[in-house]
Amino acid sequence: MPGSATINYPLQRRVAAKCLSLACMALCLVIWPFGARTSLAAATASQKHIIIAGSGTNLSITRLLANAFMHLHPDITIEIPESIGSKAAIHAVSDGAIPIGLISRPLEGNEKSLELMVVEYARTALVLGVHPTVPDDNISYKDLLDIYRGKKNRWKDGREIIVLTREPGESSIDLLAREIPGFAKVYNASQKAELWSTLRKDQVMNQTLAKTPYAIGISDLGTMTIEHLNIKPLRINGTVPSPKNIKNGTYKLVKTLSLIYKKNNLPAPAKLFIDFVQSPNATKLLIANGFASGK
Numbered sequence: 001m002p003g004s005a006t007i008n009y010p011l012q013r014r015v016a017a018k019c020l021s022l023a024c025m026a027l028c029l030v031i032w033p034f035g036a037r038t039s040l041a042a043a044t045a046s047q048k049h050i051i052i053a054g055s056g057t058n059l060s061i062t063r064l065l066a067n068a069f070m071h072l073h074p075d076i077t078i079e080i081p082e083s084i085g086s087k088a089a090i091h092a093v094s095d096g097a098i099p100i101g102l103i104s105r106p107l108e109g110n111e112k113s114l115e116l117m118v119v120e121y122a123r124t125a126l127v128l129g130v131h132p133t134v135p136d137d138n139i140s141y142k143d144l145l146d147i148y149r150g151k152k153n154r155w156k157d158g159r160e161i162i163v164l165t166r167e168p169g170e171s172s173i174d175l176l177a178r179e180i181p182g183f184a185k186v187y188n189a190s191q192k193a194e195l196w197s198t199l200r201k202d203q204v205m206n207q208t209l210a211k212t213p214y215a216i217g218i219s220d221l222g223t224m225t226i227e228h229l230n231i232k233p234l235r236i237n238g239t240v241p242s243p244k245n246i247k248n249g250t251y252k253l254v255k256t257l258s259l260i261y262k263k264n265n266l267p268a269p270a271k272l273f274i275d276f277v278q279s280p281n282a283t284k285l286l287i288a289n290g291f292a293s294g295k
Contacts, residue, residue, distance in 0.1 A: 054089030054102025056202025125241035225290030
């Protein structure tokens, strides 16, 4: 209903399945009939129900933006299911299953040939976070590599480090591999040896990290701010993860959040939402919740 971006778990499964099998196309198109429209007045009732799905990193802030948008446009509803990931969102938009997808990484390889429009709307700090029981406040790149190797296995109070990580190909792991020399090699070796607990959803990571004493894991500043998560962000090489340090370039682990869509498959209500996300009011909402603007 207008006023809150709804979560629909059966819908999440349908969208995810769409990305695995083209046989689901007919069902998805029944759920979401597309068609070019030149005005909002011409939009059908189904087009005024917008389904937006994708990366877990995007969910919290996009739901806030959706709620603000629906307050301005009470005749339009936006539904945002739980995470299906950036890759699944790219396939779902490309195949016409949803009008707008959410990604937290750049398009890669063959994805660049899918003729998708990309709108960068927010940036958030990737956080190496710990449970509040951890006394340490800072971590260096060398510390992180040694933790993933199993070489550094104690916090400064002598407690054992509990390592929580994400699956190969996940956007945070890809970012760490791009920015930290040697991380990809160490991470791959740790995965091969099955050294650490691998969690496959942002929400599962955040929930597990928040309740596991002496654990270290991966989160993001925006989600931590919006959801008031019981996670302590570590300084990285002495630098605090913050919107200010994202903007001045001193904090290097930054995730760019984007909307993706197909230009010729965008209903008028969906275009209205994309325009709103780039508005000054949306920027104020981003800043108030620990994000930097997209550019």
